[in-house]
Amino acid sequence: xxxxxxxxxxxxxxxxxxxxxxxxxxxxxxxxxxxxxxxxxxxxxxxxxxxxxxxxxxxxxxxxxxxxxxxxxxxxxxxxxxxxxxxxxxxxxxxxxxxxxxxxxxxxxxxxxxxxxxxxxxxxxxxxxxxxxxxxxxxxxxxxxxxxxxxxxxxxxxxxxxxxxxxxxxxxxxxxxxxxxxxxxxxxxxxxxxxxxxxxxxxxxxxxxxxxxxxxxxxxxxxxxxxxxxxxxxxxxxxxxxxxxxxxxxxxxxxxxxxxxxxxx
Amino acid sequence: xxxxxxxxxxxxxxxxxxxxxxxxxxxxxxxxxxxxxxxxxxxxxxxxxxxxxxxxxxxxxxxxxxxxxxxxxxxxxxxxxxxxxxxxxxxxxxxxxxxxxxxxxxxxxxxxxxxxxxxxxxxxxxxxxxxxxxxxxxxxxxxxxxxxxxxxxxxxxxxxxxxxxxxxxxxxxxxxxxxxxxxxxxxxxxxxxxxxxxxxxxxxxxxxxxxxxxxxxxxxxxxxxxxxxxxxxxxxxxxxxxxxxxxxxxxxxxxxxxxxxxxxx
Numbered sequence: 001x002x003x004x005x006x007x008x009x010x011x012x013x014x015x016x017x018x019x020x021x022x023x024x025x026x027x028x029x030x031x032x033x034x035x036x037x038x039x040x041x042x043x044x045x046x047x048x049x050x051x052x053x054x055x056x057x058x059x060x061x062x063x064x065x066x067x068x069x070x071x072x073x074x075x076x077x078x079x080x081x082x083x084x085x086x087x088x089x090x091x092x093x094x095x096x097x098x099x100x101x102x103x104x105x106x107x108x109x110x111x112x113x114x115x116x117x118x119x120x121x122x123x124x125x126x127x128x129x130x131x132x133x134x135x136x137x138x139x140x141x142x143x144x145x146x147x148x149x150x151x152x153x154x155x156x157x158x159x160x161x162x163x164x165x166x167x168x169x170x171x172x173x174x175x176x177x178x179x180x181x182x183x184x185x186x187x188x189x190x191x192x193x194x195x196x197x198x199x200x201x202x203x204x205x206x207x208x209x210x211x212x213x214x215x216x217x218x219x220x221x222x223x224x225x226x227x228x229x230x231x232x233x234x235x236x237x238x239x240x241x242x243x244x245x246x247x248x249x250x251x252x253x254x255x256x257x258x259x260x261x262x263x264x265x
Numbered sequence: 266x267x268x269x270x271x272x273x274x275x276x277x278x279x280x281x282x283x284x285x286x287x288x289x290x291x292x293x294x295x296x297x298x299x300x301x302x303x304x305x306x307x308x309x310x311x312x313x314x315x316x317x318x319x320x321x322x323x324x325x326x327x328x329x330x331x332x333x334x335x336x337x338x339x340x341x342x343x344x345x346x347x348x349x350x351x352x353x354x355x356x357x358x359x360x361x362x363x364x365x366x367x368x369x370x371x372x373x374x375x376x377x378x379x380x381x382x383x384x385x386x387x388x389x390x391x392x393x394x395x396x397x398x399x400x401x402x403x404x405x406x407x408x409x410x411x412x413x414x415x416x417x418x419x420x421x422x423x424x425x426x427x428x429x430x431x432x433x434x435x436x437x438x439x440x441x442x443x444x445x446x447x448x449x450x451x452x453x454x455x456x457x458x459x460x461x462x463x464x465x466x467x468x469x470x471x472x473x474x475x476x477x478x479x480x481x482x483x484x485x486x487x488x489x490x491x492x493x494x495x496x497x498x499x500x501x502x503x504x505x506x507x508x509x510x511x512x513x514x515x516x517x518x519x520x521x522x523x524x525x526x527x528x529x530x
Contacts, residue, residue, distance in 0.1 A: 020369075024365075024368050024369055024397070024398070025397060025398070026398055026399070026400065027397075027398075027399070096482070096485060097482075100289075100478050100481050100482060101478070103289050103478075103481070104285075104289055104474060104477070104478045131490065131492075132289070132290060132292075132481060132485075132490065133289065133290070133291055133292075134291070134292070134494060135291065209369060212369070213365050213366070213368075213369045214482055216365050216368070216397060217361070217362075217365060217479055217482065218486075220361060220397075221483075225396065225397065227396075229399060
């Protein structure tokens with residue numbers, strides 16, 4: 001099925017999902033939409049998040065996508081259900097794949113989840129984890145400084161380490177979880193810094209990697225897998241500054257995507 | 266949805282899938298069928314494998330199962346497609362979950378797969394891996410001595426190590442793969458021995474763990490997740506000796522299941 005997969009995010013964080021989709025599913029073409037101009041969604045109201053997400057979906061629907069990946073935890077928390085009910089194509093979010101991976105990984109059933117304020121206050125991870133395995137203890141923490149820092153391209157070094165250490169203080173002090181879910185697709189860009197701050201013993205789950213893997217499963221179940229290798233013809237749309245988007249895309253992909261376009265919604 | 270999940274296997278290997286299902290999905294009830302009398306399937310003809318598998322399915326269908334897990338790589342290789350087409354409930358095999366996990370894990374795109382003769386000669390893993398990611402190099406190897414050894418309860422120690430070392434000789438000598446798929450549900454019982462023989466640097470993928478995780482995803486997508494915690498009311502049927510089944514179940518589960526029954530097919 002040689003139609004593209006649509007990927008939406010509030011900004012550049014979803015590029016970590018796109019990168020894993022490209023790596024795990026090299027036959028697939030992606031059309032990515034990052035609403036960088038209105039990022040971060042994490043501090044927006046529920047109504048705004050729903051409205052912005054639907055605007056991205058309408059844009060991508062004109063590109064004949066065969067499946068939609070909501071590569072943003074905040075948007076997933078508030079729109080997944082309605083998108084799944086209303087769209088005629090499979091829709092996957094980033095929360096349940098991360099939750100299932102955490103359940104598989106944890107040995108002591110204490111799972112930490114870090115995300116934006118909106119994701120944490122939605123309790124979406126807690127609901128997903130406990131629905132499947134009620135005995136899981138969830139320790140959620142909002143890290144509102146991470147997304148703006150990543151969007152500025154600060155991923156490691158002294159400043160990043162200071163911010164991460166300060167943000168995770170209460171989780172580190174509590175010292176019970178054996179698994180930490182990066183419940184925001186921006187956070188895998190800070191993974192090394194986070195791992196160095198919390199130590200090697202903890203398993204870090206990237207909702208981005210896990211979502212790419214479940215996308216693979218869903219494409220197979222729906223008989224939608226593409227069969228011919230692609231030639232780097234992915235297309236990236238952003239509502240924000242082209243230069244910043246290009247810079248972060250280059251950091252994530254190790255090269256600059258050919259097709260990056262600025263659009264207005 | 267408080268109906269049980271059916272799990273079938275040629276013998277006791279599928280208990281490693283059952284164990285992970287119980288751990289990752291504690292609300293679910295399992296009805297397990299192990300055709301220990303006619304095990305191993307790995308050296309059976311294609312027609313025999315198909316006939317035996319359907320006999321187990323007919324038996325479980327009378328138990329009102331809501332989903333079927335083929336917890337046997339050999340049976341998956343030869344019957345998954347027709348079971349998926351003909352049964353009115355979701356059916357999952359163990360091969361594609363293992364393949365997807367290997368694609369996620371491998372960094373150098375060289376993946377080893379070990380399994381029974383029948384699984385290896387079916388090329389089911391190779392097909393699954395290359396369909397999704399054509400650039401993967403697959404190194405398959407049949408290990409016909411592993412299943413009889415596990416069914417006898419020999420999982421570690423000198424003899425197990427000698428057999429594993431001898432069986433994996435060609436893969437170890439070649440020294441290219443960075444990921445090894447245990448393409449037989451008996452093999453996770455030898456995981457520690459295998460890891461000690463091939464070294465810590467290699468990622469070992471257990472198709473059992475991965476299948477449990479994808480079962481969780483499928484139950485959710487189909488709205489079939491059970492909602493109340495279970496009281497260890499899983500039921501295990503075997504066509505073979507009760508005592509041997511009970512012994513291996515105890516090794517795997519760390520306690521003896523309450524309900525183990527011997528049946529004739």
